[in-house]
């Protein structure tokens with residue numbers, strides 16, 4: 001360990017280093033969260049039918065959580081002396097979360113949510129790994145805390161999926 005890093009040659013390398021990989025992942029995750037907010041909000045509004053109510057309520061709750069994720073990521077970028085992007089940098093990617101033509105097709109929205117949550121989980125795992133390698137515990141903490149929310153969302157929608165067996 002480098003207890004006296006100011007005096008020991010080579011020990012400065014243990015200091016936190018912000019890498020491009022970290023800021024790229026934070027930026028990508030920020031954009032993904034905002035796309036998720038838009039699609040969860042839209043689907044919470046458009047779905048119809050007796051099977052839709054619980055899913056709509058859950059989407060509505062998750063909109064607030066995903067927005068909070070974006071806020072945390074944006075603030076972390078600011079702390080790292082970067083800016084979160086505006087809409088000019090936006091590229092849509094969630095094709096499976098577009099509102100279904102048949103507004104009673106709750107199942108397709110559930111599948112879309114599961115896909116989005118899986119992707120988010122992958123991104124936060126990658127962010128955690130990059131932050132850990134760069135000795136950046138604050139970004140690690142952001143990644144782990146959001147990752148835990150995304151796993152909870154996935155579990156909830158896996159529960160909904162069980163009510164709609166694929167045939």
Ligand SMILES: [Fe+2]
Pocket residue numbers: 033065066069120146150
């Ligand atoms: Fe999220």
Ligand SMILES: [Fe+2]
Pocket residue numbers: 062066117120149150153
């Ligand atoms: Fe989520």
